[in-house]
Amino acid sequence: MPGRGDNLDGYVLDNMEGAVDQAAFLARTDTPVAIVGARGTGKMYIARIFHTRAGLSPDTLVAIDCREFRNRDDANRRIRHALQGGAGKTLVFKSPQLMSADAQLRLARQIATRQVLDSEPPTYLPAMRFVALFPDSLSNLLASGELQPRLASVFAAYPIRVPPMRHRQQAILRWAHKILAQECALRNVVVKGFTPEAEQALREHPWHGNISEIRQRVVHALERRPGGAWLTPVELKLALGDRSRSAGVASPLRRRDRETESYTPSALEELRQALADLLQQCVHNEQALPLGSWLQDEVVLAALGRYAGDRGLAASFLQVPRRKLSRWRPGIEGRQAQRSSCAAWMEPARLVTDWVRGLGQGGNSPLDEAEALLLALLEDCREQATMAQRADLLGVSRPTYSRRLQAQGHAAQAVAHG
Numbered sequence: 001m002p003g004r005g006d007n008l009d010g011y012v013l014d015n016m017e018g019a020v021d022q023a024a025f026l027a028r029t030d031t032p033v034a035i036v037g038a039r040g041t042g043k044m045y046i047a048r049i050f051h052t053r054a055g056l057s058p059d060t061l062v063a064i065d066c067r068e069f070r071n072r073d074d075a076n077r078r079i080r081h082a083l084q085g086g087a088g089k090t091l092v093f094k095s096p097q098l099m100s101a102d103a104q105l106r107l108a109r110q111i112a113t114r115q116v117l118d119s120e121p122p123t124y125l126p127a128m129r130f131v132a133l134f135p136d137s138l139s140n141l142l143a144s145g146e147l148q149p150r151l152a153s154v155f156a157a158y159p160i161r162v163p164p165m166r167h168r169q170q171a172i173l174r175w176a177h178k179i180l181a182q183e184c185a186l187r188n189v190v191v192k193g194f195t196p197e198a199e200q201a202l203r204e205h206p207w208h209g210n211i212s213e214i215r216q217r218v219v220h221a222l223e224r225r226p227g228g229a230w231l232t233p234v235e236l237k238l239a240l241g242d243r244s245r246s247a248g249v250a251s252p253l254r255r256r257d258r259e260t261e262s263y264t265p266s267a268l269e270e271l272r273q274a275l276a277d278l279l280q281q282c283v284h285n286e287q288a289l290p291l292g293s294w295l296q297d298e299v300v301l302a303a304l305g306r307y308a309g310d311r312g313l314a315a316s317f318l319q320v321p322r323r324k325l326s327r328w329r330p331g332i333e334g335r336q337a338q339r340s341s342c343a344a345w346m347e348p349a350r351l352v353t354d355w356v357r358g359l360g361q362g363g364n365s366p367l368d369e370a371e372a373l374l375l376a377l378l379e380d381c382r383e384q385a386t387m388a389q390r391a392d393l394l395g396v397s398r399p400t401y402s403r404r405l406q407a408q409g410h411a412a413q414a415v416a417h418g
Contacts, residue, residue, distance in 0.1 A: 016171075017163045019046050026158055027053035032111055032130040034155035036137055037162030038264040039354055040212030043133045044092070046162055050131060051090040060089040066096045067360045075103035083116055087126035094133045097146040098360035108151040130155075135358070137161075164264050165207035165214070172214070176202050179215050180231070183222055191222070192229045194236075201238035208270055209354055216350050224340070237346050267354035268373075274348045276377050281344060282393060283385045290395035294339050295370050297332045298349045300325065302356035303366065319365040372408050379405070 015021060019035075023046045026033055033050060035043045044063070051061045064082055069075035082091055096104060106117060111130055116123040132155045134141060141147035165172055177193060184191050194202065207213055221235040233240060265273075275291070282289055300318065304325075307313035315322040339345055356366055371394075378390045385393070391401035 016042060016046065017161075017167060019160050019162045020049055022158075022160050023047075023050040024053045026050060026160070030127070030129060031157050032132070032155050033157075034132050034134055034138060034159040035162060036134045036159050038135060038164050038208075038210060039267060039358060040210035041162040041164055042211055043162050044094075046160060047090070047092045047131045047133065050160075051092075051129070054090070054129065056088070056090060056129075061092060062086070062089050063092045063094060065094045066098050067094065067358070069099055069103070070361045072100040072103045075099050076106055079103070079107055079110075080116065083110060083125055083128075084123075086128040088128065090129040090131060092131045092133065095135065095358070095360070096132050096151060097134060097141050101148055104148040104151040108148065108154045111154050112150075165210045169203060172202055172207065173199055175211055176214055176218065179211075179218050180222075183215070183218055187222060189222065190229070191225075191231060193231070195230045195232050197240060198231055198233050198236055198238070201233040201236065201240050204240065205238050208265055209267075209350065212354065213350065216353070220346060220350075237343060267351050267358060271348060271351040271355055272373060272377070274351055275374060276380070278344050278348060279377055279381055279393065283381055283389070286389075288389065288392040289342065289345075290335075291393050292371065292374055293331075293335065293395035294345060295348070295352070295374055296328075296367060297335055297339065298352040299356060299366050299370050300328060300332060302353045305353065306357055317359075317361065318367055320367070371404070375404060375408050 023033075023035075027050050035046050035050075037043045048058070048061060052058065062082060064079065066075070069078065093107075096107065099107070110117055110125070114125045116125060134147075134155075138147060138152045138156055138159065142149060142152055165175070173194075180191060180193065202214075209216065217236045217238070218231070220237065221231050225231065225235050275295075278289075278291065281287070282291070300314070303314040303318050304311070307317065311322050311325050315325050318325075339349065352370070359366060374394065378385070378393060381390065387398055387401065391398045394401055394404070396404065
């Protein structure tokens with residue numbers, strides 16, 4: 001089901017550097033189409049254009065979220081069901097590179113041959129369209145080993161590239177005003193717009209989170225604004241004339257941005273940098289914020305948000321018993337005011353949401369991965385912070401910190417350094 005952020009019908013002032021026109025042109029064909037772009041760039045919006053320009057009704061677009069497949073058998077079963085019922089529809093596979101290699105190959109064979117595998121007698125697929133949404137170029141996903149060559153070849157004919165917001169400068173303010181109008185309508189509040197300073201800050205910000213980040217910042221501003229008629233840079237947590245988060249901390253991400261204009265860091269890379277910046281700030285100011293507890297809170301809240309509050313699905317995703325979420329909820333809510341009052345926490349919290357949203361099923365628990373990341377970053381600060389200070393920042397006692405450190409071992413360093 002599309003979220004409110006996908007409700008962009010009629011918003012035609014951003015051609016996404018030709019992606020809209022390309023989707024409209026390819027709608028005349030039945031060729032499988034890859035839509036490539038970083039998180040939050042509007043890939044699903046382009047998929048809808050491809051679908052509707054083919055003359056198909058909106059309710060015949062079927063989004064298949066490959067992040068939710070628990071294993072190969074689950075992926076094969078759910079894809080088979082979608083293929084068998086796909087007559088006259090457009091099947092949109094979101095992040096198919098997250099499927100197992102076997103499931104990717106099986107899907108590729110079925111699309112290439114237009115046949116349902118393992119059926120007797122052989123069953124041909126009814127007429128339907130195929131779209132795949134990828135977070136990076138097919139060549140990069142192939143090089144990283146995430147995407148199987150055969151599945152890449154199926155979608156490689158006419159890939160549509162959706163550029164990041166920093167390459168669509170003329171559209172940033174239009175998106176911001178559109179999103180502000182949508183969010184004000186949802187809350188039944190009146191905000192006239194952005195101050196001139198806020199518009200300047202919106203234009204200057206790099207927007208690695210793209211349209212999703214614009215929405216998150218607008219929502220945050222509306223929830224915490226003092227009641228004025230205009231949103232300011234302070235309420236949006238944007239700085240004028242400074243694209244960096246921290247003036248005194250070296251950032252490999254910022255260096256890489258300067259060196260490679262097309263590079264967009266992942267949510268995990270940005271989260272790592274944001275936490276490193278905040279840790280440096282805490283150590284320098286001798287400020288004992290319970291970042292470990294806050295990080296766990298945000299992962300849990302992001303999981304609940306991903307599954308629209310369904311605790312069973314969120315617990316399964318986090319790999320914890322459902323009753324644990326019920327036990328944790330009062331503590332999470334009790335720390336809400338403290339987290340919200342810390343302006344420096346807004347960016348890590350936003351990035352946790354982005355990171356959790358993009359994860360697939362399986363692998364380590366997101367809670368364990370987040371703690372390993374923070375623990376490794378804390379150990380990078382061991383020359384500037386005592387064991388007691390690092391334990392306070394993780395939100396645990398010194399003995400517990402030592403046990404966590406011993407348990408994580410070299411795995412924490414591997415997560416932190418990539």
